[in-house]
Amino acid sequence: MSGSDGASEGAVLYEATASGVAILTFNRPDRLNAWGPDIAAAFYAGIDRAEKDPDIRVIVVTGRGKGFCAGAYLGAPSSAASYGKTMEKAGQTDLAELVGERPPHFVTALRKPVVAAINGACVGIGLTQALMCDVRFAAAGAKFAAVFARRGLIAEFGISWILPRLTTWGVALDLLLSGRTFLAEEAAELGLVKEVVDPEHLMTRALEYAEDIARNCSPASMAVIKQQVYGDATRDVADATARAEVLLHEAMPRPDVIEGITSFLEKRPPQFPSLTSTEA
Incomplete structure (x- = not known):
């Protein structure tokens, strides 16, 4: 290759x-x-x-x-x-x-x-x-x-x-x-x-x-999830949960969430936007 x-x-x-x-x-x-x-x-x-x-x-x-x-x-x-x-x-x-x-x-x-x-x-x-x-x-x-x-x-x-x-x-x-x-x-x-x-x-x-x-996973979601998993390895569960709440509030207005839910309800593959150089 x-x-x-x-x-x-x-x-x-x-x-x-x-x-x-x-x-x-x-x-x-x-x-x-x-x-x-x-x-x-x-x-x-x-x-x-x-x-x-x-x-x-x-x-x-x-x-x-x-x-x-x-x-x-x-x-x-x-x-x-x-x-x-x-x-x-x-x-x-x-x-x-x-x-x-x-x-x-x-x-x-x-x-x-x-x-x-x-x-x-x-x-x-x-x-x-x-x-x-x-x-x-x-x-x-x-x-x-x-x-x-x-x-x-x-x-x-x-x-x-x-x-x-x-x-x-x-x-x-x-x-x-x-x-x-x-x-x-x-x-x-x-x-x-x-x-x-x-x-x-x-x-x-x-x-x-x-x-x-x-094809099926939001690039923005995956970027944040990686931050959570590796970052939470050095946090206790209370800190990890508190941080997850903040990240969830930040995620809700993103087009990825709307597309993820809409595509699920419409029973079609999602069309998530790509990451820009400054996102996540």
Whole structure:
């Protein structure tokens, strides 16, 4: 897949469907799409493009080849002998130079839903990136691992925040402390992915889901709901309820509410207006 600019060699491919879904595909299959500055920069550019485009209502992220994102790119095996000096230097380096200028949780602040179609290996920072997406589908047999402890590292880039919220404290500690590999089927049982799909049907199912949202859900509503869900994670229930009342009063005069109710009563698909750059 490639965007209209034909940049098939780009680190992340961009495609927009007629139904309002932007597809971002990590495009370094030779290294299982391991995260590096090239993928980071192209991913940010693609996300910004989709976020600003009023015709785009949902974003789908996937990988080309056998990996979704197999962790941070550590270089070729031949570089192992020099890694002591590399890591000593890295301890004094701005992490943005190593993994990009934005932390994975930045996608939670987007106005548009982000769906991950996990086609293969989803490891380390790749797992964190996937968990920060709003909804996840996975190919049967795809391998997952929070390998940080097995690399002498810590729970990086917000995974210690998101993982217990998607599963439980016990599951999060098991996965983080053991660094063990687990498959898509267990990931679904643990609540980390919505569905496990045959690999050849993964994108079809993910796009079916994304296109249903694009056709039938209000962009303004989805933007506010994302703010509520992620913002309320740090609030108590009383504060969350009080804020919801304020947001509801703000929502009532919007054309989305009128269209949502009218289309339901008239038994027709809704025609919600697109987001502008300043809404929500």
